[in-house]
Amino acid sequence: MEWFVQLVAGLxxxxxxxxxxxxxxxxxxxxxxxxxxxxxxxxxxxxxxFAIQFELRVFLDVAIILALVSFVGTVxxxxxxxxxxx
Amino acid sequence: xxxxxxxxxxxxxGIGSLFSLLAAVGxxxxxxxxxxxxxxxxxxxxGTTAIVCAAAxxxxxxxxxxxxxxxxxxxxxxxxAASHLIARAAHRAGExxxxxxxxxxxxxxxxxxxxxxxxRTPADLNAAxxx
Numbered sequence: 353m354e355w356f357v358q359l360v361a362g363l364x365x366x367x368x369x370x371x372x373x374x375x376x377x378x379x380x381x382x383x384x385x386x387x388x389x390x391x392x393x394x395x396x397x398x399x400x401x402f403a404i405q406f407e408l409r410v411f412l413d414v415a416i417i418l419a420l421v422s423f424v425g426t427v428x429x430x431x432x433x434x435x436x437x438x
Numbered sequence: 439x440x441x442x443x444x445x446x447x448x449x450x451x452g453i454g455s456l457f458s459l460l461a462a463v464g465x466x467x468x469x470x471x472x473x474x475x476x477x478x479x480x481x482x483x484x485g486t487t488a489i490v491c492a493a494a495x496x497x498x499x500x501x502x503x504x505x506x507x508x509x510x511x512x513x514x515x516x517x518x519a520a521s522h523l524i525a526r527a528a529h530r531a532g533e534x535x536x537x538x539x540x541x542x543x544x545x546x547x548x549x550x551x552x553x554x555x556x557x558r559t560p561a562d563l564n565a566a567x568x569x
Contacts, residue, residue, distance in 0.1 A: 353440075356448055360489075363455040367462035374465050374474070382471045382528035389520060390465055390478045394458055396509065397486040400493040404447075409497060412505045415490065419509055423516035430523035433531050 357405050364401065368394050381436070385429040392422030443495055450492035457485035469536035471528050479521040483513055 368391055375387035396418040403411035440448070464477025487510050494506035529544050 353444060353448075356451065360451045360455040363459050364489075367455075367458045370459075370462035370466050380471070380533065382524055382531065382533050383474065385524055386471060386475050386478055386521075387465060389517075389524075390461060390482055393482050393486050393513065393517065394462075396513075397454065397458060397489040400486075400490045400506075400509070401451075403493050404496045409502050409505075412490075412493060412502060412509070415509050416505060416512070419512050419516065423512075423520055426520040427523055430520070430527040433524070434527040436531065 354405075357401065361398065361401050361405070364394055364398050368398075381429070381433050385426060385433065388429075389422055389426050392418055392425070396422075443498070446495050447492045450488045450495065454485045454488035454492065457481045457488065461485060469538065471533050472525055473536065475521045475525055479517050483517050486513055 371387045371390045371394065375384055375391065378384055396415040399411045399414040399418060403409055403415075458481070461478045461481035464481060465474045468474040468477050490506045490509045494503045497503070526544075535542060
C-alpha cells in the first residue's frame with residue numbers, strides 16, 4: 353500500500369514534468385496557459401495523495417484552494433490573450 | 439488479501455495516475471493548442487477526480503468526504519469552462535490550427551466576426567448551404 357502510493361506520486365510528478373516541457377517550449381501564450389492549468393490541477397491531485405500518504409486531512413483544503421486559484425488564473429489569462437489580440 | 443476498501447483505493451489511484459499521465463502525454467504530443475486542450479481537460483478531470491475519491495475512501499469520515507465531493511464538483515464545473523474560455527480566446531487571437539483540421543466551425547459562423555475568415559453575412563451562409 354505504502355509503495356503503491358509512492359508509485360502513483362512518481363507518476364504524477366512525471367506527468368507534471370511532461371507538462372512543464374510544454375510550458376517551456378510553448379509556442380505562444382495559449383499553449384503555456386493550457387500547460388499551467390494542467391500543472392495546477394495535477395498539483396491538487398498531488399495534494400490529495402499527500403493527504404492519503406501522511407494521514408493529514410489538511411491537505412484536502414490545499415486541493416480545494418489549488419482548484420479554485422487555477423480557475424481564476426486561467427480566466428484572467430484567457431482575458432489577457434483575447435485583449436492582447438486586438 | 440487486501441481488505442475491500444484498500445482494493446478500491448488501489449483501483450482509483452491506478453486510474454487516476456494513468457489518466458493524469460495520459461493527459462500530460464497528450465499536451466506534449468498533440469499538434470495544436472485546441473487538441474492539446476481537448477486531451478488535457480477530459481483526462482485531467484477524470485484523473486484528479488479518481489485520486490480525490492481515493493482520499494475520500496481512505497479517510498471515510500463525513501467532513502473529508504464532503505471536502506472531496508466539493509473538489510470533484512468544482513473540477514467538473516470549472517475545467518470545461520476554463521478550457522472553453524482559452525479555446526475561444528486562442529481562436530480570436532488567431533492561433534493556427536493543425537494542418538489535419540477538417541472543419542473550423544467557429545471561423546465560419548455568422549455571429550462571430552473575429553474569426554480568421556472574417557465576417558460572413560447570412561446570405562453567404564445560405565448560398566454555402568445550398569437549397
